[in-house]
Amino acid sequence: MSGVRVLVGTRKGAFILSSDASRKSWKVEGPHFAGWEIYHVKGSPANPDRLYASQSSGWFGQVLQRSDDGGKTWQAAGNDFQYAGPTSTHQWYDGSPHPWEFKRVWHIEPSLTDPDKIYAGVEDAALFESDDAGQTWKELPGLRTHETAHEWAPGAGGLCLHTIVLDPKNRDRMYIAISAAGVFRSDDAGKTWRPANKGLRSNTMPDEDKEVGHCVHRIAMHPSRPNTLFMQKHWDVMRTDDAGDSWREISGNLPTDFGFVIDVNSNDPETVYVVPITSDSHHFVPDGKLRVFRSKTGGDDWEALGKGLPQKDCYVNVLRDAMTVDELDPCGVYFGTSGGQVYASADDGDSWNAIVRDLPAVLSVEVQTLR
C-alpha cells in the first residue's frame, strides 16, 4: 500500500510524519537529534530507506547523519567538509572582503539513481559531493572558484548554497542557487559553472541586472520539463523555459512577490505554488492570513488557497526549504512554518490540515512517496 513519509527539519530536532495514501491520519515520530538545528533531511530517490540529515549546532558544529531503515535508526556519517585548495574572499555585508569559512550544510541532494551518491550545499557557499553515502566528502571547487566569487555577498542567513536541482534527463546538468549570488548551471557534472541569471533584476545592487549578486531564494523544476525552472527571488517570482539562459517575471497578481518557497505540482508542470511573505523587513504572511498561492497557468495568474489555514492573527514565515510536493494523485502539498506548524493538502492545495501544530520552528520539509 502506498503512503508518504514527511521529513521535517526544525531548530531543535528532526521529525518524521507518516501516513497512508489518504494522507488523513498521521503518525508523528521525533524529535531525532533533539536540541540540534536540522537544516535539512532528505531521502534517496533510489532507495527510500536511505535518509540523510544535516545536523548542526553553534556549540558543536556540523554533523551529517545517515539512516538505512527509513529513519528508525541513524548513524553519524562524515563531517569533514574541507574546501579544496586555497580559499579567497567574498564580499561582506559592508562590501569589504571576507574570508571563506565553512559554517554548515544547508541542503542535501541525493543522486536520482545512486543511493550512495549525494551532494551538499554549504555555507560559506560551495558544493560538496560524496560517493560513499556521506562517509567522505570532496568539494567540486569550480563553483567556489568561479571568476565572480569575490563579488558574492551573504544574505541575511549567510552566504549559503541552499538549492541543488539535478536534471533527470541529463546527468551532467545541475543547477544550484546561492544567496546572494544567484543561479549557476553546470553541464559537466559540477566541474565548471556559469551564471544563469539573465532577466533577473535586483534593486539591492547598483547595477540591477548584473550577472551575479541576486538573492535567489529557491528554484524548482518539474521532472518532465527540465528546461523549465521556477524561481522565488528575494523579490519577484520568475520563470525560465531555456534552462536558465533567460528568465521572465511571472509575479502577476500576487499580493506581494517577496517570499522563500516555490514548488511545482507533481502531476501538472504548469501548476506552481508560492507562499507570499509581506516584505524583506516583515518576514510574516500579509494581513495576518496564511495563504498559499497557486497558478495553474505557469505563473502570472494566481489564486489564494486558504481553506483550513489560519485567516486571522497569523504572523508566521515559511522558509526556503520548507515546502514540498508528493507524487500521488491528487498531488499532496506540504509546508512548515516558523511557528512550528506543518500543513498538508491532499487535494492539490484546495484544502489544508495541520499535521502538527507545535513543533520547533520549521527549517525544512521534504516528502517521500512510498509505493
Place this chain on the structure above:
Amino acid sequence: MLPRNLQILAGVGRTIELEVDQPVTQRTILDALEGKHPALMGTIRDRITKKRRPMIRFFACEEDHSDDAPDDAVPEPVASGKEPFLILGAIAGG
C-alpha cells in the same frame, strides 16, 4: 565528562574512561577521545587547527582550563584518573 548532546552523538554515557598517552594534556585527552569515538571529530575542536570550538569549555578540579595551551599538562588528579576532565557547552542563549 561530555555534554548531553555529544553523549547522544557518540552513543555513550555522561562519563567516558580513556587510556591516554603520557603526558596527559588537553591534546592527548582529545586525541584519545576522538580515536575511540570518531563521531566526535570536529565537534569539540577544529579538525585541522585542533583549536577548541568557541562555545566549548574545559573544566577540571574546579578551575577553568579552556584557555590553557593544548600541550600543557592537565592537573595531576585528572591525569591519574581521580578527577574528571569536564567538556561542556558554554552558557549561551538565555
